[in-house]
Amino acid sequence: MNNFIDHVKINVTSGKGGAGSAHLRREKYVDKGGPDGGDGGRGGHIIVRADPNKWTLFHLRFTRHLKAEKGGNGGKQRSTGKDGKDVVIEVPLGTVVNDEHGNFLGEITDIGDEFVVLEGGRGGLGNWHFKTATKQTPRYAQPGEPAKQMDIVFELKILADVGLVGFPNAGKSTLLSVITAAKPKIGDYEFTTLTPNLGIVDYRGFGSFVMADIPGIIEGASDGKGLGIRFLRHIERNAALLFIIPADSEDHKKEYDILLNELEQYNKELLDKDRVLAISKSDMLDEELKALIQKQLPTDLPTVFISSVAQTGLSELKDILWEKLNQEV
Structure with missing residues (x-):
């Protein structure tokens, strides 16, 4: 089973507010006690909260409906009803929350982040609020505000x-x-990677950065071909993009241009990110072939020839990436 889930839709309902009380004080030897009805409690909120221990929305995969508790009704002696219990939805860092129409509601990017995505109804006021000089014993109170309902998309x-x-x-x-x-799963065939994989790169013993392997893009991915745009959204949050083109490509410059075009078609802002180009599987190249390929490559970004198998060029690649990630803006 694929445990990487990055898109979930849930119908949520906040809690109804509790009703205010219309109670009139009744005591021995007090013929006409005044109003002492308390306020209703608020209904439960729907809250989204960061959980740094989660990295996927898999735990919400089978959740279709969530409903917060309604507020308690007010009581005598100005007793306020209990607030309804909130529903807290815990999500991994990097989660964006929209309504069903695509309107932005909030996002979770840091540990400790949380926000109310749907407020519970306010409790109604008890009758003691409505006492006046001319109306000493009001026999009415406010009902609680109704619950709210909506579809939210994570x-x-x-x-x-x-x-x-x-x-x-x-x-x-x-x-x-x-x-x-x-x-990650590795194989000599297309779409070995079907889900994003994350890894931490140690840099010279004193630093580190996070690298994400995004499932392969093909020409037309921004239009839904291949794995479509399902995973292009994950590139939006990367600080830098490392383009990987294999040494045995028939046309390195054309392959780079296709990749760049797919990103531009999906979101033009992706072109504003720092870019680095690596020619992989370069252990099959001699210096003459490297020089020939280098002439074909774009000159507006740093290029490095690497071989993961022979482990060559990797230190240089780390240096370039570290410099890109830590350069002064």
Whole structure:
């Protein structure tokens, strides 16, 4: 079973507010006691909260409806009803919450983040609020506000410093497995990677950064071809993009241009991110072939020839990425 779930829709209902009380004080030897009806409690909220121990929305996969508790009714002696119990939905960092029409409601990006996505109804006022000089014993109180209901959509966008961008079978998973402790599935065929994989890259013993292997893009991905745009959203949160093109590509420049175009078609803002180009599987190249390929490559971004199998060029690649991630804005 695929445990990576990055898109979930849930119908949520907040709690109805409790009714205010219309109670009149009744005591021995007091013929006409005044109003002492208390306020109703508020209905429960629907709250979204960060859970740094989660990295997928899998735990919400089979959740269709969530309903908060209604507020308690007010009582005598100005006793306020109990507030309804909130429903807390815990989600991983990087989760964006929208309504069913795509309107932004909030996002979770840091530990400790939380927000109320749907408020519970306010409790009604008890009758003692309505006492006046001319109306000493009001016999009415407010009802609680009704519950609110809506569909909310959770969309996870992986939080990583560097996102790997490349065609299927470009060597992204192999690179991730070599320079991090991640163990992605690796095979010599397209779409080996069906879910994003994260790994932490140690840098020279004093620093680290997070790298994400995004499932391979193909030409037309922004239009839904191949795995479609399902995983392009994860690139949006990467600080830098590492383009991986294999040494045995028929046209390195064309492959880079196709990848760049797919990102632009999906979201033009992706082109504003720092970019690095790595030619993978370069252990099959001699210096003459490297020089020939270098002439074909774009000159507006740093390029490095790497081999994950032979573990060459990886230190240089880490240096370039570290510099990109820590350069002064």
